[in-house]
Amino acid sequence: MxxxxxxxxxxxxxxxxxxxxxxxxxxxxxxxxxxxxxxxxxxxxxxxxxxxxxxxxxxxxxxxxxxxxxxxxxxxxxxxxxxxxxxxxxxxxxxxxxxxxxxxxxxxxxxxxxxxxxxTLNEEQLLAMIYSDGPKRMILKRLQQESAIPKSELAIWLKDAIKDSFIDIESIIASLVKSTIIKIASVKGLATDVAFLNEDIMILRRPPVHLFLDPSEHHLPKALKDSYKNQVRTFFKNYKPTESDNLEIINKVILDPQCYEVLKLLREAMVTKNDIEKLRKKGVEDIDDTLKSLWDSKMIAVFQDESGTEYYCLITDFYASLYYPRYNLDTIRKQYISKSQNPKALLKALDIMREEYISMIKIRKISAKTK
Missing domain, CATH: 3.30.450.50 (Longin domain)
Structure with a gap:
């Protein structure tokens, strides 16, 4: 420890x-x-x-x-x-x-x-941590636009963009490679290795679907069912993912050990304050402050039944996952037409996309057989 x-x-x-x-x-x-x-x-x-x-x-x-x-x-x-x-x-x-x-x-x-x-962080938290890291997010955004960047150019650009901050470019790149977001490979004719986009991160809010479909099954009194569903519908009617909103949830909830413990409980059921108090055994010491963070982040709502008992309910959940960047094919095509990228680097980018696609299909087939 x-x-x-x-x-x-x-x-x-x-x-x-x-x-x-x-x-x-x-x-x-x-x-x-x-x-x-x-x-x-x-x-x-x-x-x-x-x-x-x-x-x-x-x-x-x-x-x-x-x-x-x-x-x-x-x-x-x-x-x-x-x-x-x-x-x-x-x-x-x-x-x-x-x-x-x-x-x-x-x-x-x-x-x-x-x-x-x-x-001890799980995959969701590790991806959230990568996304919340400013330099890593900058590299990801640039690769989303360009698909491939020489490693030496990446280091110079990043240090120039973040002049007043400490940057360990090798550590940053190693972390992104380890998470499979980028791949580093050599390209014939280029003096430096090149960073390629391999996978992208999807970060956004999503409805707590299983809770929404059957609130009563998850311990919410039937009399509060419609009020809960209306809250969820109202939120997502006007919701648009933004970077600032994602970062707020990540910093206040996902990467806060106490908030994350409460979130895990709320993902399973609608609970009372007494249920949440039991999390003190798992290190959630400041219950009120933790609930305030979830409330301020617009992730929970509180409903009261006829007897005055309060139920804490998740109205928006958080989603973080890697996904295959199909859009990168259009980026590569546009760069080839405009001649804005070394054609050999673009061919290598296509090879990497093909390898990742084949790997993804193999994993799906294995998963289907296991099920």
Missing amino acids: AIGILVMHWDERVGVEIIGKYPKEIELDEKTLMQLYSQHEFTGEPGMVSIMAGSTNLASYYTGPESSVYVIMVLSTTEDGDAYEDGLAETSRQILSNIDSETLEAVLPSLYQRLSVYP
Whole structure:
């Protein structure tokens, strides 16, 4: 399990400085901190190292010589530090954006809580985390428009677009490759590898269909059935997916451990406050604040029966999934006609699309046979 987080800065005159930590009582001795510094100094590049230190395991992420900040996750000996690498890279960017001592102190607890559950995130949460990451979302948007981009060009463009932020381009690309959203391949005649769009992410709200079809079966009193259905219909009558709405749900609900536990319960049934109180055993400590986040995000409604009992109901659910980008065929065709892309890169993009399609069909056939 995760024990805590420290933010260290290396100063050539002073040496090691601890500029933030959570919880406050967590400590690492100077010998251990110097060992981490030496490990990172050996490579000189941004990235993560993992070492054992007594009864703890340390996963440390170095942001590079320009900022010289080290974000250190303190773990139990049973934890695999490597499982936190992608999460540490994203957390490091947010820490550098809040490096002012007062701001860092305010945001560090929530960053730690989010990072501590990173290895246990399911596919929905991992895709949501990718989408919420600004640089990754920028790369995805550009690939949606261009289908293929030389890796070296991608690195220069991204660093130029986000001048005031720390960017570890290798870590970002590795994460997108690992999630199968992009593929990196060589193209004959090009000096650099090329990033290709392999799959796209679909993020949007959707109705809680099984709850809507039979509210009574999911513990809502029959007298409240029509009111619930009307609420769902009213919301989706005017709903249009937007990036800002998606990010609000992701940050307030999907990547908040307490909110997500409540969401999982609400996906199964309409529940009372007493039902939600039982989630305290699963770490949901602030029930009222969690319900407020769901309410503010327009994900729930509250209905009251004749006896005054309140029922908390999901009126909109969240959907995140990878899908095959058929539209990319039109993008490739237009680029070929306009000669705006290297024709060999476009042929490689088509090969990658064909491979992904064949793989997708095989998986469907296997799934159908299993069923």
